[in-house]
Amino acid sequence: MENVLIVDDEEDILQLMAEAVSRWGYNPIIARNGEDAFEKVQNLPVDLILTDVRMPKVDGITLLQKVKDVNPNTSVIVFTGYPAIQSAVDALKSGAYDYLVKPVDLAELKSKINRALREKRLEGTYGILKSVNWALIISIPIWLLLAWLLVRSL
Template sequence: MENIMIVDDEKDIINLMSETVEMWGFRPITAMDGEEALEKFKEYNVDLVITDLKLPKMDGVQLLDRLKEIDKNTEVIIFTGYPEVSSAIDAMKIGAFDYLIKPIDLTELKLKIERALEKKNMGKTLAFIKGVNWAMIISIPIWLVLGIILAYVLKH
């Protein structure tokens, strides 16, 4: 079960989104501001962060930036009731997966969650495959050397 962190300073939004993502089969982790979100992000294995843009202490773009410093592969969806083109551009430049406008369409949210998690999982798979490739590349010279040694031993 994937952990989805929901960050908003409005308790009603947190409750609604928590119940919704839990109904979809995810484990919600909640935070009321950016600082609490960072603490919980370090404490839990968070697969996806969904955060409001306007937060006390640290806005959603600043939170996104800090999360990317901790784990560059973290997927973050930012939502806002105050759509501004500049904040959307800033968020996407830093690495937000997507940007939603309130009121949030739950069908759209579910689709974006699934896509973000799929992207994260593809990244993990790609990293694993790269590791296997390097292991194979490194092991080829070892087998070659062993073959030469074996051939030498068999000749003598």
């Protein structure tokens, strides 16, 4: 089960999203501010982060940048109740997977989460296939050498 870290200083939104994420088959992890969230990212396996932009201590954009510094492969979806073009641009430039406006439509959120995690799984599969491909390419000369030695010994 994939872990989804939900970060918001508004308790009711935090609980609503956690319940929805759980219903959709993911394991919700909650954090009430960016500082707590970053600590959880360092100590737990997190597959996706949903974070509010405006929070005390560490805001969502700063959290996004810190997470991308330590784990660039973590997908982050940013949401805000105070939409502004500049905050959307900042989020996307910092590596956000997507940007949503509160109140978040749960059907849209589910779609974004599913897509982000599916892409992450595909990237993992691609990495494995790429490694297997290189292993095969490297092993071909060894098999040719062994065949040549076998033929010479006959």
